[in-house]
Amino acid sequence: MRARLAVAVVAAASVCLLISSQPAAQSGGAGDVTFAKNIAPILQRSCQECHHADGVAPMSLVTYEEVRPWVRAMKMRTSLRSQRGAMPPFFVEKNIGIQKFKHDPSLSDDEVAMIGRWADAGAPRGNPADMPKPLNFDDSDKWTIGEPDLVLKSKEVLVPAVRPDWWGDFGLIPTGLTEDRYVSAVEVREINDIPRGGGTSTVGGRYVFHHMTYTSVKMGERGTGDELASSWPIHEVGRNADIFPPEAGRLLQANSALSLDAGHIHSNGREAKAHLEFAFKLFPVGYKPIYKRSTLRLGNGIDIDVKPNQANQELHAYATLQEHTKIIAFEPHLHAPGVRMCLEAIWGHNIQTLNCVGYDHNWVKQYVYQDDAAPLLPKGTIVHLIGFLDTTPANKNPADPRNWAGGGRRSIANMFIDLGYAVSLTEEQFQAEMAKRRENMKSRNDYDIGCPLCWAPPIPANTSTSTTGGQQKQ
Structure with missing residues (x-):
């Protein structure tokens, strides 16, 4: 099945x-x-x-x-x-x-x-x-994003019942596209021959792909990926589909391929055959995005020092926005000791906590903001990421909380990353987004969390200022 x-x-x-x-x-x-x-x-x-x-x-x-x-x-x-x-x-x-x-x-x-x-x-x-009217459930192999326009399949792997975890390159999957197309949604799922109800019902027992990091590349004359075209959200067990904003579709180029360059598979106690399917919903031909993807990267995967048997440990990372930015999604990613992550925006003396989110390493959750609540942050904002860790017996996730741990890809090591994504805005786009936000606000007596300039006094367009003899003239 x-x-x-x-x-x-x-x-x-x-x-x-x-x-x-x-x-x-x-x-x-x-x-x-x-x-x-x-x-x-x-x-x-x-x-x-x-x-x-x-x-x-x-x-x-x-x-x-x-x-x-x-x-x-x-x-x-x-x-x-x-x-x-x-x-x-x-x-x-x-x-x-x-x-x-x-x-x-x-x-x-x-x-x-x-x-x-x-x-x-x-x-x-x-x-x-x-009683409310009963719901009808469809457990067939349907996609949550709806009927996709393009489905690509990875090669099938045979995973022995018992073997060490394996990381590696799973090769290229040509897209077959003859023209550039923009993607509105992407969803990845594992297809395997593990029967439902057979063996353990935990997520580790039902799937063999732990995660897959993939990009799209331009194909060269020799049929190899010669040029990075675009990065895509990482696939992890149970991760929800990615639905991109109508203003910010992602490019999937003509003559491109998916490069499955960093996959992680594990055994689950029974021999299994499995592959991944990548489903893409495309915007209509001729669509052009209004906003461009932000280059914001936030986290620390190297300088991590997790002490044994200690609660309330903190990790910190900072980034300064080089462009006006709208954050679309927040996706905390820690490993077994992680219990919480917070995201702050610092603008001058104004510090706003955008969100604090509990973390359970049994889950992968992406939190997508509603359009009228997504953080609108001006250029120069300092974005602060805070991770909270617990290696005491109160946290059941670490395999052995007595051990020190640093950074690494395995769950017994640690990561500290925001895997969410954002878009960059021009000055005109930023002002237009703030204007829409102001129209929806009920009062000017409070801050709009996530938009530190939404209630800043407007500056008249044709105002000039000069000072003569100590007197200011306008």
Whole structure:
């Protein structure tokens, strides 16, 4: 059976995060919250995409009978919010920074409290007539980005049941394009012969590709990639698809190929055949991007010193923006000791925390800002990235927290990177973006987090200033 990667991220955490509990007593009062009226709609919106029969999660959370054994676990996991192990797996801290993201499955504080009250009241079923209409689930090999315009396949690999992890070059995949095209979305998934329900159901047991770093290159006369054309978001197990802004499509050149130059595969206890599929949605012929990609790179992969058995360790990285910048997505990337990452913008004496996000190494999450909330940062802004690490036994992810660790590609080593992306703006584009942002603001009495100049006093275009005899004239 072909295994899909598109929603595997939920499967991974479901195994690690949801634990069974004994049914809560039914003797308590039903209270004001019932499964049919209050809980089922939450599950439909934020859980059932993966938690349904034959879905990728280890248990279904559709019917009352299916949900009932997991009530206490649901209360515990939803209450974790942004901490390791939280469900749903969306780790943005709710009390600081920007709160508007695309594809946000997280629960409100009221919903978390409602689940807690319902569990404490004995998880009453309620009136079946209050149940929402059941969702229909399609577990076929469909792409989350919709029908792609171009699908490229890597060579198939045979991975033995037991072998050391392997990193290496997986070669070139010609695109077959005869003209330049701009990409609106890209999605990567692993296809393998590992049966569902066979062996371990953890993410490591269901997939053999840990990650793949790839670029597109121009093909030379000898059929080799002679020139770097474009870089693309890294593929990692369970990573969501990348949907680029309408103003900033990515170029996939004519006569190009994907260069799979840094892949990592691992054994999972059974022999497996696997390959990767790369799906591209293209903008119409003739499309031209308005914004160009930012060159912002933020993180530190070398100068890392992670001490054993110590909580609250910090890593810091800084970058100064050389152009006006709109940040499209924030994607924290740490390794096993990582528990949190924050992103700050420093403009003069003004320091704004754009976001703080919990980190769980069982997950790969990209947080894409809604268009009217994406940070708009002027040239000269200092962007500050802060990583928080914990190597005490309280963090269950490190293999052995007694060991010192530096930087490296393996999970037992460390990384500290923001894998998100941004676009650069001209002065005119920057002013236009801020003007749109101002139109949506309700008041001039507060800051717009992520846009330090949105409420700066406007400077008249034809104003000139001179000083004569101590008197200023305009």
